[in-house]
Amino acid sequence: MKSPLPVRDGVNATRLRLPEEGPWVTALDYMLHRWGHIDPEGILQRFDDGEIVAADGSPLDRVTPLAEHTFIWYYRTLPAEERLPVELRVLHRDEHVVVVDKPHFLPTTPGGTYIQESALVRLRNELDLPDLVPIHRLDRMTAGVLLFAVDPETRGKYQVLFERRKVRKEYECVSLVRDPERFGSPVTVRNRMVKSRDYLLAEVIEGAPNAETRVELVRAAATDDGADGHPAFKALFRLEPHTGKTHQLRVHMAGLGAGILNDPFYPVLLDKAPDDYARPLQLLARAIRFRDPISGRETEFRSSLELQDAPSS
Known part of the structure; x- marks a missing residue:
């Protein structure tokens, strides 16, 4: 409406x-x-x-x-908001789409205590594009490539790509692992996930799979972060989700015993605390690929961001 x-x-x-x-x-x-x-x-x-x-x-x-x-x-009365100490970077802009690198901690759309401090509202105001709408979403704590539709007449052509799973997404994450050798070959995680509106966490339940992620180790390096004197490795993983369930990547990595670094939800729900801008969730939407519905060309957008805890190559 x-x-x-x-x-x-x-x-x-x-x-x-x-x-x-x-x-x-x-x-x-x-x-x-x-x-x-x-x-x-x-x-x-x-x-x-x-x-x-x-x-x-x-x-x-x-x-x-x-x-x-x-x-x-x-019109709602908007609460006063302190500007978050993070910035958006525009990767691409044309008459149909705006593509940005969304930073950690900035939500995609207004909600809760974040109204002006959302990627959508910032971009509408900074680019003078009042009709801008997100084509998909990233969690507030996830950084990386995010697409917005500019033209109401063509936005549906892009939205249907996501609805029909015609978009290939690539993520990266950093996890602490004990034995990186057990990830020597890519693995595919398939299970059934549910997420209720009134509970923070997504859950894995019995039933036909509705969530699938391909997980591949890119590289690992020893670190001093191991507990109890046991050796540990910081591992960089490439993740390719074939579905888009809420918290899917975080749940799948935790299920593999490789929970994403600085995740306050999985595998253990931590007490709520103020955002620590020095310790963002180590999850990045690295790239997105699709056949552009307007030009017909194969299109790829890649993030210019890097995960701060990624092991050196």
Whole structure:
């Protein structure tokens, strides 16, 4: 459903579904019930300023009946955000797509406490592209190649590539391992993963596989990071996911006994702590390849970033 309000400050207007019935006479009554304890004067002012609108863009007022509209749109009050000490780098830009190197710690899209401090909102504002939308996503803690669609008329051609798994992705990660020789040959991990909305972790369960990753050791080097005096190696792996489940690579590497370095979730969930910018998750979306649906050419974009803990070649 297209918003009747334009993007403002890089952020889309919020859609609200009004209840069909209840003790509220007007749409204003319902909004005051939901958020009046936070900013009642601000809500009243938005109605008076015509900033709360119906699906056709017509403004609501203080006496608009609750049952008159099913959906309404409005601009949220954005919280103050401290700029994250990380930067985006544009790798490619044309009339159809923008390709960037997303840094660790920056989310792809607005959510939670990160609104302006998201790759999408930063790019919309910095490039003056209000219609920009992500074609796919990377976790906040994952860095690397990320694609955005510029033109609403052609974005579907790129999105369908991901939906039909016509895109080849390559990742790199660094893990601590005891015996790199057991990864002498590439392995393919296949299992069934589920991730609920109300729990942080993805789980592996019994059932037909729905997640698949090819794992290949690139190189390894001895390190002093081993516990209890046992030898350990920092190992750089190349990962090729054939599916895109949430936390798939992190779960698959942990399942191999090679959890990704600095991962606070797998194999052990750590207590929540402030971001440590000196110790990012050692996971990088290195490259993405596909046949461009507009030009018909085989296309590849590669990250210019490096994992700081990767062993030297």
